[in-house]
């Protein structure tokens with residue numbers, strides 16, 4: 552196994568590097584942050600580490616700031632495509648373990664469309680976790696940076712704060728996203744979505760990701776935003792989520808079981824040069 556081989560993929564412009572656990576083991580978290588840096592490293596919205604010595608494939612999801620995420624929707628679609636590319640799976644559905652629970656994946660349409668059963672959306676604040684009283688926070692007032700917002704808290708295995716707006720303004724996502732991510736009520740920080748409901752089958756979202764910042768798309772964010780709007784009764788069971796990077800199809804069944812379908816493309820295999828860390832000491 553090449554000591555520094557990375558595989559680069561994107562899902563709607565949310566890009567990840569994938570590497571085997573033996574490659575990741577060579578690097579500190581500071582070095583992984585450097586690898587994800589867009590100016591001083593290869594650049595990516597995170598690193599997916601393939602753990603292949605267990606019965607069920609497992610993926611670890613490292614954000615560009617070195618923190619570890621429990622789950623990632625685009626990350627899971629990309630990991631599924633990677634497993635298909637290295638011929639560990641075929642077109643049959645298969646399981647993947649994450650810190651945020653087990654999911655089922657299926658690689659379809661010549662490997663360009665991936666379906667993931669993302670598990671259940673949960674609304675109890677303790678699931679995120681969030682220091683909020685009550686069984687759920689649904690479209691409740693939240694004042695941030697002098698703005699009166701309405702927020703719904705959702706866990707998809709990872710934490711999400713979904714802000715419903717009349718008109719989506721991406722400048723506000725950049726401005727308030729980092730403030731919401733680090734509010735004291737979220738001890739593990741949170742991902743943030745601003746959501747405009749277009750109609751009962753369409754929503755439009757802007758995303759601020761925990762540990763990564765502004766991203767063009769996010770799978771777990773799409774699931775969380777659609778779940779929040781479904782819980783509020785504003786959308787039906789099939790929802791198209793439009794993001795700056797493109798669209799994902801979200802479908803609900805049972806008690807908020809969430810299915811996600813969307814594309815993945817491979818970009819490159821990349822060999823890292825050790826000189827990348829020369830100035831890190």
Ligand SMILES: N[C@@H](CCC[C@H](N)C(=O)O)C(=O)O
Nearest residue numbers: 620623624625709769770771
């Ligand atoms: N891009 C992802 C989410 C990645 C994890 C997130 N930053 C977190 O810390 O929870 C997605 O597509 O879901």
